[in-house]
Amino acid sequence: MKKVLITGANGQLAFDLIRIFSDGYEVIKAVHDDFDVADKIATENFIKNCAPDIVINTAAYHKIEECELNPERSFAVNAIGAFNVSKAAAAIGAKIIFFSTDYVFDGSKEYFIESDTPNPLNVYSSSKLAGENLTKIANENHYVIRTGWLFGVHQSGKGYNFVGLMLEKAKNGGVIKVVNDQFGSPTYSYDLAVKIKELIDKKAPPGIYHMTNGGFCSWYEFAKKIFELGEIKADIAPVSSQEYPSNIKRPKCSVLKNESLKKQNIEILRPWQEALGAFMLEYNKK
Ligand SMILES: NC(=O)c1ccc[n+]([C@@H]2O[C@H](COP(=O)([O-])OP(=O)(O)OC[C@H]3O[C@@H](n4cnc5c(N)ncnc54)[C@H](OP(=O)(O)O)[C@@H]3O)[C@@H](O)[C@H]2O)c1
Numbered sequence: 001m002k003k004v005l006i007t008g009a010n011g012q013l014a015f016d017l018i019r020i021f022s023d024g025y026e027v028i029k030a031v032h033d034d035f036d037v038a039d040k041i042a043t044e045n046f047i048k049n050c051a052p053d054i055v056i057n058t059a060a061y062h063k064i065e066e067c068e069l070n071p072e073r074s075f076a077v078n079a080i081g082a083f084n085v086s087k088a089a090a091a092i093g094a095k096i097i098f099f100s101t102d103y104v105f106d107g108s109k110e111y112f113i114e115s116d117t118p119n120p121l122n123v124y125s126s127s128k129l130a131g132e133n134l135t136k137i138a139n140e141n142h143y144v145i146r147t148g149w150l151f152g153v154h155q156s157g158k159g160y161n162f163v164g165l166m167l168e169k170a171k172n173g174g175v176i177k178v179v180n181d182q183f184g185s186p187t188y189s190y191d192l193a194v195k196i197k198e199l200i201d202k203k204a205p206p207g208i209y210h211m212t213n214g215g216f217c218s219w220y221e222f223a224k225k226i227f228e229l230g231e232i233k234a235d236i237a238p239v240s241s242q243e244y245p246s247n248i249k250r251p252k253c254s255v256l257k258n259e260s261l262k263k264q265n266i267e268i269l270r271p272w273q274e275a276l277g278a279f280m281l282e283y284n285k286k
Contacts, residue, residue, distance in 0.1 A: 002053040005055045008060065009030055012154050013099065016193035017056055037082070044084070046088075047085070054200060061073055082132075098132065100146045101124075103251060104119075105118055112210075113256075132208070143196075143204075151163040153190075166226045167230065176223065177239045178236060180238035180240065182250060182253070186213060186276065188269075198266060213274075216272075225273055225276055230280055
């Protein structure tokens with residue numbers, strides 16, 4: 001049985017990767033306490049000792065506001081850390097899977113395909129773009145997966161994901177103001193995990209793959225759908241991003257077209273509304 005090592009094993013996406021890969025693979029979980037990806041020697045030792053065939057690196061520092069104030073840490077984890085993991089995987093002949101973000105683009109177009117030129121607007125996304133490049137340089141057997149607006153039943157290390165946050169706000173009552181002029185594709189971490197396994201099982205060629213649920217929406221439309229599917233009464237108001245002044249630049253539009261999947265004849269992920277419905281069913285069972 002092939003061995004897969006999953007870093008960031010306490011995280012949102014790792015939760016789904018672990019349950020999906022447990023069917024057919026031996027799964028080794030590495031949490032932050034096992035090794036810090038920014039520590040080259042610790043990373044090399046851990047990966048060498050457990051000798052996986054595939055390394056799935058979900059470890060990331062992605063609190064965007066903190067990253068902006070702490071570029072050193074941001075690059076240490078998201079860029080150098082990505083290099084360390086990818087290189088240690090290459091040294092034992094293992095494949096590497098690295099997760100990047102829709103935010104590597106600047107939002108200047110309606111949607112972005114894999115061959116479009118990235119132009120990150122903030123420290124977090126700059127560090128992830130560096131992580132993409134370093135992952136590729138260190139290991140020719142790589143998949144760089146760009147995704148965005150992740151939601152899963154196991155909440156992100158960032159705290160609440162957007163769905164969890166909206167559900168919590170609705171419980172507390174009052175007007176919920178949500179930005180209506182930033183667009184992206186909400187993505188269910190379960191669907192993403194299923195697609196990663198398919199990519200590996202089908203031996204797709206190395207490269208960059210955009211992977212998001214189908215369609216797109218604004219944060220406001222996303223929130224409206226959450227309340228509609230959850231049959232939750234909430235007082236929700238659309239606002240412009242100018243009403244939330246921030247030092248951090250975010251792309252107005254970070255919709256990703258999943259062209260590489262189509263080229264490999266791999267079915268693209270279902271529409272985000274359907275995925276959200278499936279999430280709500282699972283979330284309500286918790
Ligand atoms: N969430 C999103 O909306 C989103 C969007 C686009 C791309 N992505 C990317 O998708 C991937 C998974 O995201 P996620 O939402 O599952 O993240 P998550 O829930 O925050 O999980 C990340 C995990 O990485 C661990 N970690 C952080 N720093 C580490 C380090 N230096 N060494 C080892 N482990 C470390 C964290 O552990 P501790 O908490 O103990 O530090 C956490 O368990 C990330 O690469 C992220 O950049 C996420």
